[in-house]
Amino acid sequence: MKVLKFGGSSVGQPDRIRGIVEILKKYYASGDHFTVVFSAFGGVTDSLIEMSTLAAQGEDRYGQLFDAFAERHQQAITELLTNDALRRETAQQMRRSHEVLKNLLYGIFLVREASPRTMDYVLSFGERSSAYIISQKLLEAGVPAEFLDARRIIKTDKTFGNAKVNFEKSYQKIREYYSEHPKVQVVTGFISSAKGGLTTTLGRGGSDYTASLLAAGLDADAIEIWTDVSGVLTADPRRVKKAFTIPKMTYAEAMEMSHFGAKVIYPPTLMPALQKRIPLYIKNTFEPEFEGTKVSEESNPEGAAVRGISSINNVALCTVSGTGMFGVPGIAGRIFGSLAAAGINVILITQGSSEHAISFAVQPASADAAKVAVEDAFAFEIERGVVNAVKVERELSVVAIIGENMRYQPGISGRLFRALGQNGINAVAIAQGSSELNVSVVIAKEDETKALNALHEAFFLSDHKTLHLFIVGVGLIGGTLLSQIKKQNEYLRERRGMEVKVVGLANSKKMLFDAEGIDLENWRTALQHAETKIDLAVFVGRMRDLNLSNSIFVDNTANSQIASFYETILDESISVSTPNKIATSSGYLQYQRLKNIADKRGVQFRYETNVGAGLPVISTLRDLIDSGDRINKIEGVLSGSLSFIFNNMDGSRPFAEIVREAKEKGFTEPDPRTDLSGKDVARKILILARETGIALDAEDVSLSGFLPEGAMEAESIEAFFTILEEEAAYFDGLYRQAEKDGKVLRMVATLEGEKASVGIQSVGKDNPFYTLSGSDNMIVFYTDRYSVRPLVVRGPGAGAEVTAAGVFAEIIQIGTLS
Numbered sequence: 139m140k141v142l143k144f145g146g147s148s149v150g151q152p153d154r155i156r157g158i159v160e161i162l163k164k165y166y167a168s169g170d171h172f173t174v175v176f177s178a179f180g181g182v183t184d185s186l187i188e189m190s191t192l193a194a195q196g197e198d199r200y201g202q203l204f205d206a207f208a209e210r211h212q213q214a215i216t217e218l219l220t221n222d223a224l225r226r227e228t229a230q231q232m233r234r235s236h237e238v239l240k241n242l243l244y245g246i247f248l249v250r251e252a253s254p255r256t257m258d259y260v261l262s263f264g265e266r267s268s269a270y271i272i273s274q275k276l277l278e279a280g281v282p283a284e285f286l287d288a289r290r291i292i293k294t295d296k297t298f299g300n301a302k303v304n305f306e307k308s309y310q311k312i313r314e315y316y317s318e319h320p321k322v323q324v325v326t327g328f329i330s331s332a333k334g335g336l337t338t339t340l341g342r343g344g345s346d347y348t349a350s351l352l353a354a355g356l357d358a359d360a361i362e363i364w365t366d367v368s369g370v371l372t373a374d375p376r377r378v379k380k381a382f383t384i385p386k387m388t389y390a391e392a393m394e395m396s397h398f399g400a401k402v403i404y405p406p407t408l409m410p411a412l413q414k415r416i417p418l419y420i421k422n423t424f425e426p427e428f429e430g431t432k433v434s435e436e437s438n439p440e441g442a443a444v445r446g447i448s449s450i451n452n453v454a455l456c457t458v459s460g461t462g463m464f465g466v467p468g469i470a471g472r473i474f475g476s477l478a479a480a481g482i483n484v485i486l487i488t489q490g491s492s493e494h495a496i497s498f499a500v501q502p503a504s505a506d507a508a509k510v511a512v513e514d515a516f517a518f519e520i521e522r523g524v525v526n527a528v529k530v531e532r533e534l535s536v537v538a539i540i541g542e543n544m545r546y547q548p549g550i551s552g553r554l555f556r557a558l559g560q561n562g563i564n565a566v567a568i569a570q571g572s573s574e575l576n577v578s579v580v581i582a583k584e585d586e587t588k589a590l591n592a593l594h595e596a597f598f599l600s601d602h603k604t605l606h607l608f609i610v611g612v613g614l615i616g617g618t619l620l621s622q623i624k625k626q627n628e629y630l631r632e633r634r635g636m637e638v639k640v641v642g643l644a645n646s647k648k649m650l651f652d653a654e655g656i657d658l659e660n661w662r663t664a665l666q667h668a669e670t671k672i673d674l675a676v677f678v679g680r681m682r683d684l685n686l687s688n689s690i691f692v693d694n695t696a697n698s699q700i701a702s703f704y705e706t707i708l709d710e711s712i713s714v715s716t717p718n719k720i721a722t723s724s725g726y727l728q729y730q731r732l733k734n735i736a737d738k739r740g741v742q743f744r745y746e747t748n749v750g751a752g753l754p755v756i757s758t759l760r761d762l763i764d765s766g767d768r769i770n771k772i773e774g775v776l777s778g779s780l781s782f783i784f785n786n787m788d789g790s791r792p793f794a795e796i797v798r799e800a801k802e803k804g805f806t807e808p809d810p811r812t813d814l815s816g817k818d819v820a821r822k823i824l825i826l827a828r829e830t831g832i833a834l835d836a837e838d839v840s841l842s843g844f845l846p847e848g849a850m851e852a853e854s855i856e857a858f859f860t861i862l863e864e865e866a867a868y869f870d871g872l873y874r875q876a877e878k879d880g881k882v883l884r885m886v887a888t889l890e891g892e893k894a895s896v897g898i899q900s901v902g903k904d905n906p907f908y909t910l911s912g913s914d915n916m917i918v919f920y921t922d923r924y925s926v927r928p929l930v931v932r933g934p935g936a937g938a939e940v941t942a943a944g945v946f947a948e949i950i951q952i953g954t955l956s
């Protein structure tokens with residue numbers, strides 16, 4: 139025997155009922171024995187409450203509500219039943235029943251009173267109507283169904299509104315009734331009766347309770363709760379898009395999930411079934427083939443540690459503290475005794491081992507009453523200053539991870555707090571049940587959704603996460619990065635379980651946001667037509683307000699203003715990845731500060747492409763240092779554009795033309811003067827010095843350039859090119875001089891001890907830099923371990939594809955770390 143229950147919105151409309159009838163026909167055909175419980179049609183219970191409230195207030199508007207109620211049921215009969223005789227009979231029976239309700243409401247209207255006892259009677263019309271109509275429909279569909287008014291079998295006391303069940307008597311009645319009625323019983327949920335035939339109701343979740351009582355009374359094999367969601371999900375799908383159905387969970391886990399807000403089942407009412415260990419299935423009326431969730435006593439110590447994540451959206455945290463609490467027995471008893479006496483429900487309790495403070499969370503509406511209750515109880519101590527006034531903090535949420543297997547697996551809390559920390563979410567209070575069934579953390583309410591998503595990723599999708607990118611600068615590097623992301627997204631999704639979403643985009647004119655991810659097919663047009671002018675303060679504000687997990691800010695500009703926002707961004711616990719060298723090569727203190735803020739916030743500040751573009755230069759240096767090597771000297775060709783230019787000088791073309799080509803190939807900075815002056819190289823060796831641990835500033839790098847005097851005074855890039863053209867002979871002379879000696883020109887940067895220098899050199903065949911070609915960079919590390927032969931990193935050190943790829947790889951690394 140199985141007990142099925144269909145509730146609320148899954149019995150909202152006639153076509154949904156037809157779907158349920160299909161499900162039940164299959165059951166019947168399969169030969170299974172079953173009985174089925176129905177709630178009132180969706181919204182009906184609320185409207186019954188409203189009409190009786192209006193009637194009790196003497197408002198004759200109740201009549202309109204009643205008419206709509208009667209009409210809705212008649213309509214359902216007309217739409218559902220096709221057999222004329224059956225339809226007429228059903229309609230008539232309903233009219234008779236509703237006539238009673240109408241008289242009842244009139245009575246309420248006359249005496250201006252709807253007592254709980256009367257209310258229960260009024261409410262019973264909801265379930266009696268739905269179950270009756272559906273039983274008739276089943277009959278018509280060929281299922282030998284029979285309407286059963288649960289008042290005949292479920293017996294309670296007279297606590298109207300929330301009656302206490304007399305289990306023995308009810309079970310006996312259930313067994314008797316079912317043994318005498320072999321047809322498929324279609325039962326009213328929620329309603330019951332007390333001595334004298336008085337109608338009672340079973341309180342919140344009442345129809346689940348009815349199913350549970352029937353199952354216990356009949357020693358059923360299973361209960362199926364059919365609803366409009368696909369079982370119990372790993373998290374609330376409205377907040378966590380990637381939530382998925384939990385296939386199996388224990389009763390204890392299900393209870394814990396529902397305590398923390400998962401509204402799918404209401405376990406207190408399921409107790410009778412749980413006591414008899416009857417497994418419970420939660421299934422979706424809209425997806426009947428889907429397995430849903432099985433709740434039973436089977437535990438699976440091998441399975442995932444965390445079963446689900448849940449939250450309570452709005453709580454207040456009250457803290458009782460004071461020196462007078464230390465080592466004094468009975469304090470907790472008095473606090474919670476006073477709350478119980480005031481009828482205040484406590485959601486969560488935490489106590490520091492110092493015993494100086496006890497905090498508890500309550501519904502915000504109870505916070506003031508809780509404060510008064512506890513302060514009254516401790517009036518004497520408060521007066522003497524040994525206990526402080528109760529502190530109340532509001533606008534908080536509780537998030538909880540739930541699972542029986544947590545007790546077998548160490549490191550769960552570590553993962554929990556790491557996920558929260560990396561997303562800048564502060565834990566206001568922490569509680570862990572000693573059963574280890576849940577760990578709850580109180581956080582700011584505004585962080586709730588982000589926390590749920592971060593935790594969901596950390597526990598369920600460790601091989602699946604979404605990175606949220608905010609990209610400023612969509613020129614050469616930024617634009618290339620976007621097309622690389624677009625091309626690679628599918629691979630990342632499928633092979634790395636990583637979704638890269640660009641949620642913010644800006645150039646020097648406009649900015650654009652889409653929390654669902656900007657379409658990378660059309661971003662150019664979308665950005666061009668975006669409504670909002672660029673304002674980086676506003677951009678950063680949006681990042682903060684969107685509050686998305688795994689947010690990364692990517693700066694693909696060469697702009698110093700953008701760089702000046704890194705501090706705020708990192709402080710918001712958002713990682714930064716950038717090819718822009720401004721922040722890392724400006725003031726040393728600011729550079730240090732950014733690194734420290736990133737450390738403090740547990741986020742990443744990364745800029746590998748600052749030196750050698752996509753080549754692994756900074757990471758190699760870090761690895762050497764971290765593993766205990768000592769850097770004695772770094773020597774390098776660090777400019778891709780200068781490399782290209784020198785490698786292409788052969789006396790046949792004017793210098794300016796080669797520089798133009800370097801610019802067109804995307805090797806130069808947006809302003810090529812930065813490259814040609816040697817400034818870009820100076821910045822790079824400065825960054826390497828800093829990474830090595832040497833506190834240098836830009837003016838400490840000695841730079842000797844090779845441009846003719848006055849060239850850098852050019853007022854624009856074009857004017858600069860004109861000078862380069864005019865000075866063709868000068869550049870040709872440089873080349874010819876080197877060539878005569880069998881040498882080539884190289885701009886070489888050196889860091890030795892604490893001295894950094896940059897200058898042009900003519901190098902011969904014996905020099906390792908001689909063989910470089912194209913836009914090659916070469917960085918040579920002389921260290922204690924690499925002393926006889928140095929460690930060398932070499933390859934193209936500029937260009938759109940390699941640089942964007944370096945940024946992209948860095949983004950993925952940040953994502954993997956978070």
Ligand SMILES: NC(=O)C1=CN([C@@H]2O[C@H](COP(=O)(O)OP(=O)(O)OC[C@H]3O[C@@H](n4cnc5c(N)ncnc54)[C@H](O)[C@@H]3O)[C@@H](O)[C@H]2O)C=CC1
Nearest residue numbers: 611612613614615645646694695696717718808936937941
């Ligand atoms: N080209 C290369 O090989 C390498 C370049 N880099 C660095 O990459 C960065 C980008 O270079 P490119 O893409 O060539 O520059 P670009 O000039 O092509 O693009 C710059 C982008 O930044 C935007 N932008 C500028 N100022 C802005 C502001 N105030 N607010 C918002 N957006 C602004 C522009 O609209 C444009 O979209 C530079 O910092 C450069 O040093 C680093 C390594 C290699």
Ligand SMILES: N[C@@H](CC=O)C(=O)O
Nearest residue numbers: 777778779806807936
């Ligand atoms: N303009 C730079 C690009 C890399 O930072 C260069 O030429 O090396």
Ligand code: NA
Nearest residue numbers: 746749751753
């Ligand atoms: Na690099």
